[in-house]
Amino acid sequence: xxxxxxxxxxxxxxxxxxxxxxxxxxxxxxxxxxxxxxxxxxxxxxxxxxxxxxxxxxxxxxxxxxxxxxxxxxxxxxxxxxxxxxxxxxxxxxxxxxxxxxxxxxxxxxxxx
Amino acid sequence: xxxxxxxxxxxxxxxxxxxxxxxxxxxxxxxxxxxxxxxxxxxxxxxxxxxxxxxxxxxxxxxxxxxxxxxxxxxxxxxxxxxxxxxxxxxxxxxxxxxxxxxxxxxxxxxx
Numbered sequence: 065x066x067x068x069x070x071x072x073x074x075x076x077x078x079x080x081x082x083x084x085x086x087x088x089x090x091x092x093x094x095x096x097x098x099x100x101x102x103x104x105x106x107x108x109x110x111x112x113x114x115x116x117x118x119x120x121x122x123x124x125x126x127x128x129x130x131x132x133x134x135x136x137x138x139x140x141x142x143x144x145x146x147x148x149x150x151x152x153x154x155x156x157x158x159x160x161x162x163x164x165x166x167x168x169x170x171x172x173x174x175x176x177x
Numbered sequence: 178x179x180x181x182x183x184x185x186x187x188x189x190x191x192x193x194x195x196x197x198x199x200x201x202x203x204x205x206x207x208x209x210x211x212x213x214x215x216x217x218x219x220x221x222x223x224x225x226x227x228x229x230x231x232x233x234x235x236x237x238x239x240x241x242x243x244x245x246x247x248x249x250x251x252x253x254x255x256x257x258x259x260x261x262x263x264x265x266x267x268x269x270x271x272x273x274x275x276x277x278x279x280x281x282x283x284x285x286x287x288x289x
Contacts, residue, residue: 096276107267107280108221153220157276164211164223164236165278 068156070168077175083141085171087154090135094156098165099128099139102151111152112139144175179204181281183268189287196241196255198284200268203249210251211269211278212243221267227251228273263288 069088077083087097098113114121114128114137121128127140141148151172155165180203190196202208212224223236225243233243240259244252251268268281 098277100280105283105285107269107283110277110279113277164226165221167221169220 068154068166068168070154070171072171073169074172075174077144077173079144079146079175079177081144083144083148083173083175085139085152085154086136087138087168088136089156091158092135093159095159096157097128097130097137098155100153100155102153108153146175146177149173149175179270179279181268181270181279183281183284185284186282187285189289190258191289192260193257196253196258196262196286198253198266200251200281201249202270205249205270205272207248207273208270209273210245212251212253213267213269215265215267217264225253258288260288262286
């Protein structure tokens with residue numbers, strides 16, 4: 065019940081296109097949903113995050129859409145660029161927990177020039 | 178600003194040898210600290226977390242252990258490495274009570 069399911073596993077997008085990565089969860093006690101971007105050989109970097117009291121958050125070309133009733137959230141990358149090519153992880157944190165983030169399995173994004 | 182360091186960056190160790198990976202955080206006090214392992218092409222698995230000096234919680238039973246001898250120092254150890262211990266080890270920190278978690282640069286461990 066603490067799993068976060070992420071799809072697709074890999075994604076290829078043309079430069080300028082929209083990249084969409086989806087995550088779904090079961091545990092309604094999750095209260096924080098971040099997205100991380102990881103380049104090869106580097107640690108994940110916090111990209112954008114959302115709390116369940118809002119349905120959308122936008123930062124530059126990156127937008128999180130959150131559907132509380134469907135228990136789903138997604139990352140949209142507008143005007144995708146080759147420099148966005150990386151692995152993206154969604155995650156979720158249990159309310160009141162100092163423990164950890166539960167991560168999705170990752171999506172390898174390739175943006176073609 | 179806060180900075181997180183991990184060393185070594187890469188390590189090749191034979192099976193059965195000991196392990197010590199170190200993580201330090203600068204620019205903050207009493208952080209929550211975390212050790213994750215990432216297998217090739219896989220997600221992140223939490224190994225240990227700590228909310229204070231000497232306070233370690235284990236998430237996955239294994240031949241690894243963790244210690245927090247100082248407020249901003251987190252150490253991952255093993256007495257005898259297994260082939261299955263190979264992976265990318267990541268340390269992370271967060272402010273106590275905060276949601277955001279920040280990762281270090283990682284250590285690539287290859288057990289041969």
